[in-house]
Amino acid sequence: LLLPLCLDVKVVASESALPLLLEADEISETVFLDGPHAAINYLTQGHVRINIDRVLPTLQRLTVGYLIHVDANSGMGRNGYDYRWQDLPAASRMLSESxxxxxxxxxxxxxxxxxxxxxxxxxxxxxxxxxxxxxxxxxxxxxxxxxxxxxxxxxxxxxxxxxxxxxxxxxxxxxxxxxxxxxxxxxxxxxxxxxxxxxxxxxxxxxxxxxxxxxxxxxxxxxxxxxxxxxxxxxxxxxxxxxxxxxxxxxxxxxxxxxxxxxxxxxxxxxxxxxxxxxxxxxxxxxxxxxxxxx
Structure with a gap:
């Protein structure tokens, strides 16, 4: 989400090794999230295609969700500091509800x-x-x-x-x-x-x-x-x-x-x-x- 703001480019985020799109004209939106993780889906309110005017608000929601999760769930573990990312989906789901x-x-x-x-x-x-x-x-x-x-x-x-x-x-x-x-x-x-x-x-x-x-x-x-x-x-x-x-x-x-x-x-x-x-x-x-x- 930072790339469109900093470089004025369109971004497709996917786990696939194969390109989903060949030309930027194939999507009208600025960002396309291909099969995002459940935690990301909650924080983006289910929007996988994001227009330019929604990029910054979506980035802010994601950042806030991460920061709240880190405050509530992270801490010192046996092997050092543990961010407990496995708890992020639950926190994201709660924040999406209210x-x-x-x-x-x-x-x-x-x-x-x-x-x-x-x-x-x-x-x-x-x-x-x-x-x-x-x-x-x-x-x-x-x-x-x-x-x-x-x-x-x-x-x-x-x-x-x-x-x-x-x-x-x-x-x-x-x-x-x-x-x-x-x-x-x-x-x-x-x-x-x-x-x-x-x-x-x-x-x-x-x-x-x-x-x-x-x-x-x-x-x-x-x-x-x-x-x-x-x-x-x-x-x-x-x-x-x-x-x-x-x-x-x-x-x-x-x-x-x-x-x-x-x-x-x-x-x-x-x-x-x-x-x-x-x-x-x-x-x-x-x-x-x-x-x-x-x-």
Whole structure:
């Protein structure tokens, strides 16, 4: 895939010793992959004939797939470093099903490294990876949920369970609600009640703190917006009202994406706070310098 970009040529990739084509005019596409490996097929989304405008995006998907696989599966073996390419098809298949599996594999890397929390650099890296995997639409729910619950909840502990408590509580509230008794609006009220109760308890027990600058009214508005979005957009629309999705991998994928978004937003907040503090310190130093000069 690099050859067309660097040399402006058409490329046919094949294991066959015999030429499949004799003239470039025999294919209208820029790249032709003859019988690619299953892992490659997953990452290229089944496209074996690739036009020039799809060469770079396809190369990016392949590169991201390789890098995610190396993070999650490679490691030291008996004979040195083992890239475990035999595990690439499984990782590629997951990424072809959903770009959010990137965060599932990121958690695998985290466990392998023995880290309590994800480094900010890795969080940003994987958010970029998901963009190249065309995961923008899939990330929209995670982004919106995270931005909403960060308006009324900030975890004091930086582990996954603490960060994802609002999502876990909302899912449990929907699962526990009897579908014969609660319609759509009723489910929203059930989730809202559980979220409000948890928010007060977490604040009282020192498990969480309120966002800076928020007040009771703004937090109540955010809790209702979060509850409505979770029930209407996530459970009823995206999961099609399937309660089993709230018990299985679909919810876990969503939670993995929410955790990464939460950490990215926290890092952004800290960077803005440090910038403001440095600016204030610089202004104070400048004022002191002026006063000293006047004396």
């Amino acid at each position: 770009a959010l599996y990137a965060f599932h594999l990121l958690k695998k890397w985290q466990r392998k490294q023995g880290l309590d929390s994800l480094p900010v650099s890795k969080v940003r890296q994987y958010l970029d990876y998901v963009k190249h995997l065309d995961g923008g639409d899939e990330m929209s729910h995670a982004r919106e949920l995270t931005l909403l619950y960060r308006q009324f909840y900030r975890a004091r502990r930086y582990n996954s369970n603490s960060i994802l408590r609002p999502v876990s509580i909302a899912a449990r509230a929907v699962l526990d609600a009897d579908p014969r008794l609660f319609d759509k609006d009723g489910l929203v009220e059930v989730v809202l009640g559980q979220i409000a109760s948890f928010s007060e308890r977490a604040q009282r027990e020192g498990l969480a703190f309120f966002p800076k600058g928020s007040d009771r009214q703004s937090r109540e508005i955010a809790m209702r917006a979060f509850s409505e979005y979770f029930v209407n957009q996530v459970f009823l629309e995206s999961f099609r009202g399937d309660r089993s999705a709230l018990r299985g991998k679909q919810l876990n994928l969503l939670k993995g994406a929410c955790e990464v978004m939460y950490r990215a937003e926290s890092a952004r907040d800290r960077a803005e706070q440090e910038l403001a503090e440095n600016g204030d310190a610089g202004s104070a130093a400048s004022e002191n310098s002026k006063e000293g000069g006047e004396e």
